[in-house]
Amino acid sequence: MSDILSTIQKLAEAQKNAYITKAADEGKRILGYMCSFVPEEIIHAACMVPFRMTAVGSTETRLGDTYYSAINCSLVRHIFDKALKNEFSFLDGIVFMNGCDHSRRMYDNWRDALKTQGLGPEFLYMFVAPHTTMETSLNRFIDELNGFSSALEKNFGVNITKNALKNSISIYNRRRKLFRELNEMRKQPEPPISGAEMLAVQLAMTSIPVENAVDLLEQLTEHVHDRKMDCKDKLRIVVTGGAMEEIDHVKMIEDSGAIVVAENLCTGGRHSDVSSDEDGDPVISIAERYLYKVSCPRMVDEFENRSSLLEKTLKEYSADALITEKLMFCDIWGGEVFLLKQEAKRMGFPLLSLEREIYGGGAGQMKTRVQAFFETVRNIQ
Amino acid sequence: MISAGIDVGTRFVKACIVKDEALLGCAIEDVSRDIDRVIGRVYQKALDKAGISKRHVKRLVSTGYGAKLVKGKSFSMSCTHCVAKAAFVLDPEVRTVLDCGGLFITITSIDERGVFERTLSNDKCAAGSGKFLEMSAQAIEIPFSSISQYAERSKEPYLVSSNCAVFAESEVITQVNYGRENTDIIAGVLKSIAGRAATLFERIQAQDKVALAGGLATVTAFSSMFEQMTDRKTVSLPIPPQNLGAFGAGLMAQQGKPSRGGV
């Protein structure tokens, strides 16, 4: 593996990295978040570093289970377990979000842990996004963004100016453009980068300051420009689902005779290449990007858009099949997978739906299913 | 008030006669085919030891795997609740009870009022149980009462890898055929059971003090292994650990209204 790819891989697998430590040493505050609806630009414009919290490195949920029950999401239980072990003590604040019933309850449980066990940080903020895309919701969302800015200003004594916001949008758009370019290259018959590597890239880029991300992505683009993956007899797969951070899982899929060419995941592909509008009022363009341009199944009135985007992706990336990835007890993706199965029948593409617990084992059984599925797909072809 | 508790376990039937919070007498016998007679006999033995006649017993409560088989009971209750109650009455500082019986390992936490709080149990399988230890001891021809002596002599306990008692038994036999020392085998079996108990112990986030109950608690090598693994001390209670369930049932019978006649 090349230097840049191995640097990125290490970043993706590390709980905390040198970039974050350096930013903190330079006096920057680090703000944790978990859902892709949380506006990174606003945090950045407040001179802070948004850091996506993951379960990376977690091996158990013993402490998380003192709060959560067995029917709660394993990702959330792992992350909260890490929190209770003080593994997020480097954060200056956490922005929670009403993304799903499991993760939004972490706002409650964390506040309880703060009260009863002194679990920091003290700045715990609930960011609320609407579930619909009507004009009423957009207006509400704009208010929410403004409210969030004021809370950051008030709590950390900073000033978020329109100019700062515009600059932040512009730097985030650079990161997004670099992702778009990488994705564009993945449409080739021999993509320059594997799905497992790409997941690592996406995980790494949300765990470091955006300036470093742009720098690393530029190096990566340069490096992979002439790279070609061996795609002989390999199926081209699109992966869609909720949060995923197990690089080994994607590797398992690819090792079974495929290459993952595109993904639509909370931890990456769904939003990493979607830019905000740089003209006009920055808050409105941020609102429009998060509410209109990126659609997650928690949004109730947008399945048609999601479905046509999927159709377009399958076509543009010349995909042979779709794999859906759902974590156990996830209602939101449970419903989406149900709809995708119907769409697979309607549009006639092969679909395999996998279900797992995060870092939950069972790789052998999963591999057998993937292999059997690939064999079926080949037989159809 | 005088009450009785009968614990019909998977390996033994136990009976206790209780007055208020004191144990007057207890008895124990192997489970056998004619279970009704065994229950009757054990109950009578306990009465005899207590020097009490049946008609003075105002309430009888049954517990354990076969609680339903007991006739003339006021009601029956889960063993976890009974064991918790008994342990707390014997030592009010106990907050966790590990009950290792014939088929199940259960760990129970008790609140400061002595009421059962939460319980966890091993998977419904005998691999982490007294019966498994008994089977293994039989296979390598060690009497149950000498298990501790043998285990303590082991230098290199064998690592039992099977999760199922049936497979584990054949694994033990294979090891015998390979010529492995029986001391190492029995120590390995004890270690695997203690390991399961320790996992439950971790999961429930056990608070001190910790008491042991059930037949396995009589095997000293088991308790010391468990203490070593969890780095915690266990307390010893003044009555035989196997009788905790029956004693607890007798205590439960003390609560509520007495029935009119004797049972």
Add this chain to the structure above:
Amino acid sequence: MNIHSSENFSISRAALRASSMGSLFSRYPRALGWVKRLMLPLALEKETAFNRHFRFFILMAGYAMSNTEDIRALGVLSRDFQDYLENVIDETSDKPMVWSEWNLSNEILRAFDVRQYVPETFAVVAQMAGSDAAVDIIELAEEEGMAPEHCSAAKTAVGALLANEAPKPDVIISSSHPCDSVTSSYQALQYMTKAPMFVVDTPYWDDDQSFKHYENNLWDLVAFLETNLNQKLDWDKLREVCENVNITNHYLQELSEMSRAVPSPTSVEPLLLHWLGRMAAFGSPNGMKFAELVHNGAKERLKKKQSIISEEKIRMIWYDVPLVFAPLFPWLEKKFGAVVVSDFMGRIQTVPIDTSSKETMIRDLARTHLYCTMVRHTRGPAEFYMEEFQKIIEEYSGDCFIFMGHQGCKGGWALRKLFRDVCRDARLPSLFVSSDIFDKRHVTEEEVKRQFEDFFRSNGLA
């Protein structure tokens, strides 16, 4: 998708028969009282092949509700329920059919000339045909690919559509409360029926901005309905409905408060029945009558310091409803003298609707929607549960707390520790039972009963 070609409503028709018997007897409350007394012993212990078809219906009313006023109230409510079912299965009607989500209060729909169907209601309707019927419907949905972890009410809604128990919708209205299962399953229902759908976006907080957002949503909803139904909202009718709702809420809110008395003159059953009947009777004259009757019955008992059952021994505070084990309440009442004095489902805590103008009506309807059962607690931070819970503990002299958690309710289960801590601080014994409101496959009635027995006995309550 494999949707059967002809509609048949066989389960709904069975429920309709039971409910028309109820409404027939309501004219002769004494006779209904006798039927209930005679049937109760046959239904109480467990479901059998013999009692399968009437058990749920008989026991829903509980062991407790047995005086004349209560029996009359039951009859009145079943009249509306009968109308609701008749409307659902009426395939000849040319009135538009609107599907409306369970927790989205449907007062506004009453001011249009439409028929209504509440998809989740079918989970209750199916219970009336025996607990297996509901399981069959849920399995049908799961076979089609619905996620097993979805709330069983949501699965039943989809299953009913697959089993031809649902009328064809012209319009669907839903909301983003109370949980992910709902937001998710309505996307499925919309996909399967292709009917235009409007979803009300539920705010998280309880501040003016949040109420205003919901109010704006309701205006959008009215516009959506007017466009898609090609009708105008009848504001006079809405005013009438809102006035009925105010009176109904007044009675039920007082009823919720009355159980603070020891012994409690009422229990959770009338409140739950109203909650279940709301899709048929919320804001209707019969719904109002029901509230008045149960209120008066309880008030009589309160004056005489009488318990709703013969002897109250244990006062329980409940979290969720054990619907599929509706028999639990009568069993607990009869066997242990245990009465539910307060809970999070039946309990009414709301504001009156100012009917002086269109604007005030919509503004206050928004508030009443957000104060509605489940919506009031689930949509926001833990404090929405805990503050009310602490108040209940202080005021209702409960002996214990029962968290009968529903499998579908992930958000509730995520607060387990917080509930436990509140109980511990209040020195209130608590029992946490894992259950499913509509799906008996999850845990058996026998097992749940055993847990109750153990809990009461080891806490010295029985």
